[in-house]
Amino acid sequence: MTTVIIKYNAGNIQSVLYALERIGAEALVTDDHEKIVSADKVIFPGVGEASTAMQYLKERNLDSLIRELRQPVLGICLGMQLMCTHSEENDTACLGIFEESVRKFQPSANGETVKVPQIGWNNIYGLKTDLFQGVPENSYCYFVHGYYAALGQHTIAKTDYPDPYSSALHRDNFYGVQFHPEKSARVGEQILKNFIER
Amino acid sequence: MLTKRIIPCLDIKDGRTVKGINFENIRDAGDPVELGALYARQGADELVFLDITATVEKRKTLRELVNRISHHINIPFTVGGGISSVEDVRVLLQNGADKISVNTAAYKNPQLIADLSREFGSQCVVLAIDTRQEADGNWYVYLNGGRTRTDALTTDWARQAVELGAGEILLTSMNHDGTKQGFALDITGTLAAALPVPVIASGGGGTMQHFVEAFTRGKADAALAASIFHFKEIAIPELKAFLLEKGISIRH
Numbered sequence: 001m002t003t004v005i006i007k008y009n010a011g012n013i014q015s016v017l018y019a020l021e022r023i024g025a026e027a028l029v030t031d032d033h034e035k036i037v038s039a040d041k042v043i044f045p046g047v048g049e050a051s052t053a054m055q056y057l058k059e060r061n062l063d064s065l066i067r068e069l070r071q072p073v074l075g076i077c078l079g080m081q082l083m084c085t086h087s088e089e090n091d092t093a094c095l096g097i098f099e100e101s102v103r104k105f106q107p108s109a110n111g112e113t114v115k116v117p118q119i120g121w122n123n124i125y126g127l128k129t130d131l132f133q134g135v136p137e138n139s140y141c142y143f144v145h146g147y148y149a150a151l152g153q154h155t156i157a158k159t160d161y162p163d164p165y166s167s168a169l170h171r172d173n174f175y176g177v178q179f180h181p182e183k184s185a186r187v188g189e190q191i192l193k194n195f196i197e198r
Numbered sequence: 199m200l201t202k203r204i205i206p207c208l209d210i211k212d213g214r215t216v217k218g219i220n221f222e223n224i225r226d227a228g229d230p231v232e233l234g235a236l237y238a239r240q241g242a243d244e245l246v247f248l249d250i251t252a253t254v255e256k257r258k259t260l261r262e263l264v265n266r267i268s269h270h271i272n273i274p275f276t277v278g279g280g281i282s283s284v285e286d287v288r289v290l291l292q293n294g295a296d297k298i299s300v301n302t303a304a305y306k307n308p309q310l311i312a313d314l315s316r317e318f319g320s321q322c323v324v325l326a327i328d329t330r331q332e333a334d335g336n337w338y339v340y341l342n343g344g345r346t347r348t349d350a351l352t353t354d355w356a357r358q359a360v361e362l363g364a365g366e367i368l369l370t371s372m373n374h375d376g377t378k379q380g381f382a383l384d385i386t387g388t389l390a391a392a393l394p395v396p397v398i399a400s401g402g403g404g405t406m407q408h409f410v411e412a413f414t415r416g417k418a419d420a421a422l423a424a425s426i427f428h429f430k431e432i433a434i435p436e437l438k439a440f441l442l443e444k445g446i447s448i449r450h
Binding site: 118123182 | 199200201202203238243268269270272273274291292293294296318319320321322365366394395396419420449
Protein backbone atom coordinates (compact mmCIF):
# COMPACT_ATOMS: atom_id res chain seq x y z
CA MET A 1 0.00 0.00 0.00
CA THR A 2 1.73 3.16 -1.17
CA THR A 3 0.48 6.70 -0.92
CA VAL A 4 2.10 9.44 -2.92
CA ILE A 5 1.82 13.17 -2.31
CA ILE A 6 2.45 15.03 -5.54
CA LYS A 7 5.33 17.42 -5.07
CA TYR A 8 5.00 20.74 -6.84
CA ASN A 9 5.49 24.40 -6.06
CA ALA A 10 2.40 24.73 -3.86
CA GLY A 11 3.20 25.34 -0.23
CA ASN A 12 2.72 23.30 2.88
CA ILE A 13 3.04 19.81 1.48
CA GLN A 14 4.82 18.71 4.65
CA SER A 15 1.67 19.25 6.71
CA VAL A 16 -0.13 16.59 4.69
CA LEU A 17 2.76 14.18 5.15
CA TYR A 18 2.83 14.74 8.92
CA ALA A 19 -0.95 14.35 9.16
CA LEU A 20 -0.71 10.98 7.41
CA GLU A 21 2.06 9.99 9.83
CA ARG A 22 -0.21 10.89 12.74
CA ILE A 23 -2.85 8.43 11.49
CA GLY A 24 -0.18 5.78 10.93
CA ALA A 25 0.02 6.00 7.13
CA GLU A 26 3.28 6.23 5.28
CA ALA A 27 3.55 8.46 2.26
CA LEU A 28 6.11 9.60 -0.23
CA VAL A 29 6.41 13.16 -1.50
CA THR A 30 7.50 13.01 -5.13
CA ASP A 31 7.07 14.44 -8.63
CA ASP A 32 8.40 11.26 -10.24
CA HIS A 33 5.86 10.17 -12.87
CA GLU A 34 6.41 6.45 -12.45
CA LYS A 35 6.07 6.57 -8.69
CA ILE A 36 2.88 8.60 -8.95
CA VAL A 37 1.31 6.32 -11.55
CA SER A 38 2.14 3.14 -9.62
CA ALA A 39 0.93 4.39 -6.21
CA ASP A 40 -2.23 2.97 -4.64
CA LYS A 41 -3.40 6.39 -3.52
CA VAL A 42 -2.45 9.85 -4.73
CA ILE A 43 -2.84 13.09 -2.81
CA PHE A 44 -2.72 16.36 -4.74
CA PRO A 45 -2.29 19.10 -2.13
CA GLY A 46 -1.94 22.79 -2.63
CA VAL A 47 -1.88 26.25 -1.21
CA GLY A 48 -1.05 29.10 -3.53
CA GLU A 49 -2.09 30.74 -6.74
CA ALA A 50 -3.86 28.88 -9.58
CA SER A 51 -2.09 30.11 -12.73
CA THR A 52 1.42 29.68 -11.29
CA ALA A 53 0.56 26.20 -10.07
CA MET A 54 -0.96 25.16 -13.43
CA GLN A 55 2.06 26.54 -15.27
CA TYR A 56 4.34 24.50 -13.03
CA LEU A 57 2.29 21.32 -13.57
CA LYS A 58 2.27 21.80 -17.36
CA GLU A 59 6.02 22.35 -17.55
CA ARG A 60 6.50 18.95 -15.93
CA ASN A 61 3.65 17.21 -17.80
CA LEU A 62 2.01 16.60 -14.46
CA ASP A 63 -1.28 18.02 -15.79
CA SER A 64 -1.94 15.19 -18.24
CA LEU A 65 -0.53 12.66 -15.77
CA ILE A 66 -3.00 13.65 -13.04
CA ARG A 67 -5.95 13.64 -15.48
CA GLU A 68 -5.17 10.06 -16.49
CA LEU A 69 -4.68 8.58 -13.03
CA ARG A 70 -6.84 5.51 -12.35
CA GLN A 71 -6.31 5.03 -8.60
CA PRO A 72 -8.12 7.13 -5.95
CA VAL A 73 -6.87 10.73 -6.06
CA LEU A 74 -7.59 13.33 -3.38
CA GLY A 75 -7.13 17.00 -4.23
CA ILE A 76 -6.85 19.36 -1.27
CA CYS A 77 -7.66 23.09 -1.36
CA LEU A 78 -5.92 24.54 -4.43
CA GLY A 79 -5.41 20.93 -5.55
CA MET A 80 -9.19 20.48 -5.70
CA GLN A 81 -9.65 23.81 -7.50
CA LEU A 82 -7.05 22.84 -10.10
CA MET A 83 -9.05 19.66 -10.77
CA CYS A 84 -12.00 21.84 -11.87
CA THR A 85 -12.41 23.17 -15.40
CA HIS A 86 -11.59 26.83 -14.95
CA SER A 87 -10.63 29.22 -12.17
CA GLU A 88 -11.37 32.94 -12.03
CA GLU A 89 -8.03 33.31 -10.28
CA ASN A 90 -6.02 34.93 -13.09
CA ASP A 91 -8.44 33.37 -15.60
CA THR A 92 -6.78 29.95 -15.45
CA ALA A 93 -7.73 26.89 -17.48
CA CYS A 94 -7.50 23.93 -15.10
CA LEU A 95 -7.47 20.13 -15.37
CA GLY A 96 -11.17 19.68 -16.23
CA ILE A 97 -11.83 16.64 -14.06
CA PHE A 98 -14.73 18.29 -12.22
CA GLU A 99 -17.08 20.40 -14.31
CA GLU A 100 -17.69 22.88 -11.51
CA SER A 101 -16.09 26.27 -12.02
CA VAL A 102 -13.97 28.14 -9.50
CA ARG A 103 -15.02 31.70 -8.62
CA LYS A 104 -13.96 34.47 -6.30
CA PHE A 105 -16.02 35.00 -3.14
CA GLN A 106 -18.49 37.86 -3.54
CA PRO A 107 -20.98 39.49 -1.20
CA SER A 108 -24.24 37.54 -1.03
CA ALA A 109 -27.25 38.49 -3.17
CA ASN A 110 -28.92 39.79 -0.02
CA GLY A 111 -25.96 42.09 0.59
CA GLU A 112 -24.26 40.02 3.30
CA THR A 113 -20.51 40.65 3.06
CA VAL A 114 -17.76 38.24 3.98
CA LYS A 115 -14.04 38.64 4.49
CA VAL A 116 -11.80 37.22 1.80
CA PRO A 117 -9.97 34.91 2.14
CA GLN A 118 -12.23 32.80 4.31
CA ILE A 119 -10.02 31.77 7.20
CA GLY A 120 -11.24 29.43 9.90
CA TRP A 121 -13.61 26.63 10.82
CA ASN A 122 -16.88 26.20 8.95
CA ASN A 123 -19.51 23.44 8.68
CA ILE A 124 -19.68 20.80 5.99
CA TYR A 125 -23.13 19.32 5.21
CA GLY A 126 -24.98 17.31 2.59
CA LEU A 127 -22.20 14.73 2.92
CA LYS A 128 -22.07 11.98 0.30
CA THR A 129 -19.75 9.06 -0.52
CA ASP A 130 -17.66 6.94 1.83
CA LEU A 131 -15.06 9.71 2.04
CA PHE A 132 -17.29 11.04 4.84
CA GLN A 133 -18.02 7.71 6.51
CA GLY A 134 -18.27 8.29 10.28
CA VAL A 135 -18.21 12.08 9.81
CA PRO A 136 -21.35 13.70 11.27
CA GLU A 137 -23.32 16.25 9.24
CA ASN A 138 -22.29 19.84 10.03
CA SER A 139 -18.86 18.81 11.28
CA TYR A 140 -16.36 21.65 11.40
CA CYS A 141 -13.40 21.75 9.06
CA TYR A 142 -10.60 24.28 8.62
CA PHE A 143 -10.71 26.44 5.50
CA VAL A 144 -8.28 29.00 4.05
CA HIS A 145 -9.29 30.19 0.59
CA GLY A 146 -10.37 33.16 -1.48
CA TYR A 147 -11.91 31.20 -4.37
CA TYR A 148 -14.54 28.47 -4.27
CA ALA A 149 -16.00 25.77 -6.52
CA ALA A 150 -19.64 26.34 -7.36
CA LEU A 151 -22.30 23.73 -6.61
CA GLY A 152 -22.73 21.13 -9.34
CA GLN A 153 -23.34 17.50 -10.17
CA HIS A 154 -20.07 16.40 -8.54
CA THR A 155 -20.73 18.13 -5.20
CA ILE A 156 -20.43 15.72 -2.24
CA ALA A 157 -20.26 18.32 0.56
CA LYS A 158 -21.51 21.88 0.90
CA THR A 159 -20.46 24.86 2.97
CA ASP A 160 -21.98 28.36 3.26
CA TYR A 161 -19.86 31.50 2.87
CA PRO A 162 -22.14 33.37 2.65
CA ASP A 163 -23.92 31.30 -0.03
CA PRO A 164 -23.59 27.51 -0.42
CA TYR A 165 -20.64 26.22 -2.45
CA SER A 166 -18.89 22.86 -2.99
CA SER A 167 -16.61 22.02 -0.08
CA ALA A 168 -15.97 18.58 -1.62
CA LEU A 169 -16.29 17.08 -5.10
CA HIS A 170 -16.24 13.54 -6.45
CA ARG A 171 -16.11 11.99 -9.90
CA ASP A 172 -15.08 8.42 -10.58
CA ASN A 173 -11.72 7.88 -8.82
CA PHE A 174 -11.23 11.60 -8.14
CA TYR A 175 -12.06 13.34 -4.88
CA GLY A 176 -11.45 16.93 -3.91
CA VAL A 177 -11.87 18.77 -0.63
CA GLN A 178 -11.69 22.54 -0.27
CA PHE A 179 -10.89 22.44 3.44
CA HIS A 180 -7.63 21.17 4.92
CA PRO A 181 -8.22 17.70 6.39
CA GLU A 182 -4.60 17.73 7.57
CA LYS A 183 -5.49 20.68 9.83
CA SER A 184 -9.08 19.81 10.71
CA ALA A 185 -8.41 18.02 14.01
CA ARG A 186 -10.15 14.63 14.44
CA VAL A 187 -12.71 15.19 11.71
CA GLY A 188 -9.91 15.75 9.23
CA GLU A 189 -8.06 12.67 10.43
CA GLN A 190 -11.22 10.58 9.90
CA ILE A 191 -11.54 11.87 6.32
CA LEU A 192 -7.88 11.11 5.57
CA LYS A 193 -8.29 7.64 7.09
CA ASN A 194 -11.37 7.03 4.95
CA PHE A 195 -9.41 7.97 1.85
CA ILE A 196 -6.33 5.95 2.74
CA GLU A 197 -8.08 2.84 4.09
CA ARG A 198 -11.11 2.52 1.77
CA MET B 199 -21.30 29.25 9.25
CA LEU B 200 -17.74 30.47 9.70
CA THR B 201 -16.99 30.44 13.43
CA LYS B 202 -15.07 32.83 15.65
CA ARG B 203 -11.69 31.45 16.62
CA ILE B 204 -10.12 31.01 20.05
CA ILE B 205 -6.34 31.14 19.78
CA PRO B 206 -3.99 30.35 22.65
CA CYS B 207 -0.65 32.08 22.17
CA LEU B 208 2.56 30.48 23.33
CA ASP B 209 5.52 32.77 23.79
CA ILE B 210 8.68 30.75 23.30
CA LYS B 211 12.11 31.47 24.66
CA ASP B 212 14.91 28.94 24.11
CA GLY B 213 12.34 26.23 23.37
CA ARG B 214 10.15 26.80 26.47
CA THR B 215 6.81 28.53 26.85
CA VAL B 216 7.00 31.82 28.72
CA LYS B 217 4.55 34.61 29.32
CA GLY B 218 5.48 38.18 30.06
CA ILE B 219 3.13 40.51 31.87
CA ASN B 220 3.06 43.90 30.12
CA PHE B 221 5.84 42.60 27.87
CA GLU B 222 8.16 42.05 30.86
CA ASN B 223 8.62 39.73 33.87
CA ILE B 224 9.00 36.48 32.02
CA ARG B 225 7.71 33.34 33.78
CA ASP B 226 8.12 29.72 32.70
CA ALA B 227 4.93 27.95 31.63
CA GLY B 228 6.10 24.62 30.18
CA ASP B 229 6.86 22.65 27.02
CA PRO B 230 5.25 24.38 24.02
CA VAL B 231 4.53 21.20 22.06
CA GLU B 232 2.84 19.48 25.01
CA LEU B 233 0.89 22.59 25.82
CA GLY B 234 -0.10 23.14 22.18
CA ALA B 235 -1.28 19.53 21.83
CA LEU B 236 -3.31 19.87 25.02
CA TYR B 237 -4.98 23.02 23.70
CA ALA B 238 -5.72 21.32 20.39
CA ARG B 239 -7.42 18.43 22.22
CA GLN B 240 -9.40 20.91 24.30
CA GLY B 241 -10.80 22.58 21.19
CA ALA B 242 -8.46 25.50 20.48
CA ASP B 243 -9.11 26.61 16.90
CA GLU B 244 -5.55 27.64 16.10
CA LEU B 245 -2.28 28.22 17.90
CA VAL B 246 0.25 31.02 17.72
CA PHE B 247 3.88 30.44 18.66
CA LEU B 248 5.90 33.62 19.12
CA ASP B 249 9.62 33.06 19.48
CA ILE B 250 11.24 35.72 21.63
CA THR B 251 14.66 34.03 21.74
CA ALA B 252 17.42 36.48 20.88
CA THR B 253 20.40 34.14 20.48
CA VAL B 254 22.21 33.35 17.23
CA GLU B 255 20.99 29.75 17.56
CA LYS B 256 17.45 31.00 17.25
CA ARG B 257 16.82 30.04 13.62
CA LYS B 258 17.84 26.42 14.12
CA THR B 259 15.96 25.92 17.40
CA LEU B 260 12.84 27.53 15.93
CA ARG B 261 12.98 25.34 12.85
CA GLU B 262 13.30 22.23 15.01
CA LEU B 263 10.49 23.35 17.26
CA VAL B 264 8.18 24.04 14.32
CA ASN B 265 8.95 20.61 12.93
CA ARG B 266 8.08 18.99 16.27
CA ILE B 267 4.87 21.01 16.58
CA SER B 268 3.68 20.02 13.12
CA HIS B 269 4.30 16.34 13.83
CA HIS B 270 2.13 16.44 16.94
CA ILE B 271 -0.59 19.02 16.38
CA ASN B 272 -3.65 18.58 14.15
CA ILE B 273 -4.86 22.18 14.01
CA PRO B 274 -3.33 25.18 12.19
CA PHE B 275 -0.57 27.20 13.76
CA THR B 276 1.19 30.49 13.14
CA VAL B 277 4.83 31.15 13.93
CA GLY B 278 6.27 34.57 14.62
CA GLY B 279 9.17 36.34 16.20
CA GLY B 280 12.05 37.95 14.39
CA ILE B 281 11.07 36.78 10.90
CA SER B 282 12.64 39.12 8.38
CA SER B 283 13.11 37.38 5.03
CA VAL B 284 11.48 35.19 2.41
CA GLU B 285 14.07 32.52 3.22
CA ASP B 286 13.15 32.54 6.96
CA VAL B 287 9.55 31.94 5.98
CA ARG B 288 10.31 29.24 3.44
CA VAL B 289 12.13 27.20 6.09
CA LEU B 290 9.30 27.54 8.61
CA LEU B 291 6.62 26.60 6.08
CA GLN B 292 8.69 23.66 4.88
CA ASN B 293 8.80 22.45 8.45
CA GLY B 294 5.03 22.54 8.69
CA ALA B 295 4.01 26.03 9.84
CA ASP B 296 0.70 27.14 8.29
CA LYS B 297 1.18 30.87 8.66
CA ILE B 298 3.89 33.20 9.79
CA SER B 299 3.53 36.53 11.50
CA VAL B 300 5.73 39.52 10.84
CA ASN B 301 5.96 42.70 12.85
CA THR B 302 8.99 45.02 13.15
CA ALA B 303 10.77 43.76 10.03
CA ALA B 304 7.65 44.35 7.94
CA TYR B 305 7.25 47.87 9.28
CA LYS B 306 10.86 48.70 8.46
CA ASN B 307 10.61 47.05 5.05
CA PRO B 308 6.96 46.92 3.88
CA GLN B 309 8.10 45.27 0.64
CA LEU B 310 8.62 42.13 2.76
CA ILE B 311 4.83 41.74 3.02
CA ALA B 312 4.45 42.01 -0.75
CA ASP B 313 7.29 39.54 -1.32
CA LEU B 314 5.89 37.02 1.16
CA SER B 315 2.35 37.20 -0.13
CA ARG B 316 3.49 36.79 -3.73
CA GLU B 317 5.75 33.89 -2.84
CA PHE B 318 3.50 32.01 -0.41
CA GLY B 319 0.05 33.59 -0.71
CA SER B 320 -1.52 36.21 1.54
CA GLN B 321 -3.34 33.49 3.49
CA CYS B 322 -0.13 32.67 5.31
CA VAL B 323 1.01 36.24 6.01
CA VAL B 324 -0.21 37.57 9.35
CA LEU B 325 0.78 41.11 10.22
CA ALA B 326 1.22 41.53 13.97
CA ILE B 327 0.83 45.08 15.26
CA ASP B 328 1.65 46.14 18.81
CA THR B 329 -0.31 49.30 19.45
CA ARG B 330 -0.68 51.81 22.27
CA GLN B 331 -3.23 54.54 22.74
CA GLU B 332 -1.56 57.76 23.76
CA ALA B 333 -2.81 60.83 25.58
CA ASP B 334 -3.92 62.39 22.28
CA GLY B 335 -6.41 59.53 21.89
CA ASN B 336 -4.67 58.04 18.84
CA TRP B 337 -3.40 54.48 18.54
CA TYR B 338 0.27 54.32 17.49
CA VAL B 339 2.34 51.47 16.11
CA TYR B 340 5.14 50.21 18.38
CA LEU B 341 8.06 48.06 17.30
CA ASN B 342 10.66 45.76 18.86
CA GLY B 343 8.27 44.02 21.24
CA GLY B 344 6.72 47.31 22.34
CA ARG B 345 9.97 49.09 23.14
CA THR B 346 10.08 51.50 20.19
CA ARG B 347 7.38 54.03 19.43
CA THR B 348 6.67 55.14 15.87
CA ASP B 349 4.61 58.07 14.62
CA ALA B 350 2.47 55.77 12.49
CA LEU B 351 -1.22 55.43 13.23
CA THR B 352 -2.31 51.81 13.59
CA THR B 353 -5.21 52.17 11.13
CA ASP B 354 -2.91 53.61 8.45
CA TRP B 355 -0.28 50.90 8.82
CA ALA B 356 -2.86 48.11 8.88
CA ARG B 357 -4.51 49.42 5.69
CA GLN B 358 -1.16 49.71 3.91
CA ALA B 359 -0.14 46.22 4.99
CA VAL B 360 -3.38 44.69 3.72
CA GLU B 361 -2.93 46.46 0.38
CA LEU B 362 0.56 44.96 0.22
CA GLY B 363 -0.83 41.48 0.82
CA ALA B 364 -1.19 40.81 4.55
CA GLY B 365 -3.96 38.23 4.91
CA GLU B 366 -4.76 38.76 8.57
CA ILE B 367 -4.04 41.30 11.32
CA LEU B 368 -3.02 40.25 14.83
CA LEU B 369 -3.64 43.35 16.92
CA THR B 370 -2.18 43.55 20.42
CA SER B 371 -3.09 46.49 22.59
CA MET B 372 -0.20 47.33 24.89
CA ASN B 373 -2.59 49.31 27.09
CA HIS B 374 -4.56 46.14 27.72
CA ASP B 375 -1.99 43.34 27.46
CA GLY B 376 -1.51 41.55 30.78
CA THR B 377 -4.17 43.61 32.57
CA LYS B 378 -7.01 41.07 32.28
CA GLN B 379 -9.37 44.03 32.06
CA GLY B 380 -10.73 43.16 28.61
CA PHE B 381 -9.67 43.59 24.99
CA ALA B 382 -9.24 46.97 23.28
CA LEU B 383 -12.71 47.01 21.76
CA ASP B 384 -12.61 50.37 20.01
CA ILE B 385 -9.42 49.98 17.93
CA THR B 386 -10.20 46.30 17.27
CA GLY B 387 -13.70 47.18 16.08
CA THR B 388 -12.39 50.04 13.94
CA LEU B 389 -9.89 47.77 12.17
CA ALA B 390 -12.28 44.82 11.86
CA ALA B 391 -14.89 47.03 10.20
CA ALA B 392 -12.42 48.84 7.95
CA LEU B 393 -10.34 45.93 6.69
CA PRO B 394 -11.35 43.20 4.24
CA VAL B 395 -9.25 40.62 6.13
CA PRO B 396 -9.75 38.92 9.52
CA VAL B 397 -8.62 40.73 12.68
CA ILE B 398 -7.39 38.83 15.74
CA ALA B 399 -7.93 40.65 19.03
CA SER B 400 -5.07 40.26 21.50
CA GLY B 401 -4.24 41.64 24.91
CA GLY B 402 -6.42 41.98 27.98
CA GLY B 403 -8.67 38.92 27.92
CA GLY B 404 -9.28 38.06 31.57
CA THR B 405 -12.85 36.77 31.78
CA MET B 406 -15.12 34.78 29.48
CA GLN B 407 -17.31 37.86 29.07
CA HIS B 408 -14.29 39.73 27.64
CA PHE B 409 -14.24 37.24 24.76
CA VAL B 410 -17.95 37.79 24.11
CA GLU B 411 -17.25 41.53 23.90
CA ALA B 412 -14.27 41.03 21.58
CA PHE B 413 -16.53 39.21 19.12
CA THR B 414 -19.58 41.49 19.45
CA ARG B 415 -18.53 45.09 20.17
CA GLY B 416 -14.97 44.45 19.00
CA LYS B 417 -16.15 42.65 15.81
CA ALA B 418 -13.03 40.48 16.00
CA ASP B 419 -12.79 37.34 13.88
CA ALA B 420 -10.61 35.63 16.46
CA ALA B 421 -9.40 36.29 19.99
CA LEU B 422 -5.98 35.42 21.30
CA ALA B 423 -4.86 34.98 24.88
CA ALA B 424 -1.97 33.40 26.75
CA SER B 425 -1.61 33.39 30.51
CA ILE B 426 -5.29 32.82 31.30
CA PHE B 427 -4.99 29.53 29.42
CA HIS B 428 -1.47 28.62 30.60
CA PHE B 429 -2.31 29.23 34.24
CA LYS B 430 -5.68 27.46 33.87
CA GLU B 431 -7.73 30.48 34.86
CA ILE B 432 -10.07 29.80 31.95
CA ALA B 433 -10.40 26.37 30.33
CA ILE B 434 -11.08 26.35 26.58
CA PRO B 435 -14.08 23.94 26.69
CA GLU B 436 -15.70 26.08 29.38
CA LEU B 437 -15.01 29.27 27.41
CA LYS B 438 -16.49 27.80 24.24
CA ALA B 439 -19.62 26.59 26.05
CA PHE B 440 -20.04 30.10 27.48
CA LEU B 441 -19.63 31.75 24.06
CA LEU B 442 -22.17 29.36 22.50
CA GLU B 443 -24.63 30.16 25.26
CA LYS B 444 -24.15 33.86 24.45
CA GLY B 445 -25.03 33.21 20.81
CA ILE B 446 -21.51 33.48 19.38
CA SER B 447 -20.77 31.18 16.45
CA ILE B 448 -18.13 28.79 17.79
CA ARG B 449 -16.78 25.39 16.76
CA HIS B 450 -17.86 22.82 19.33
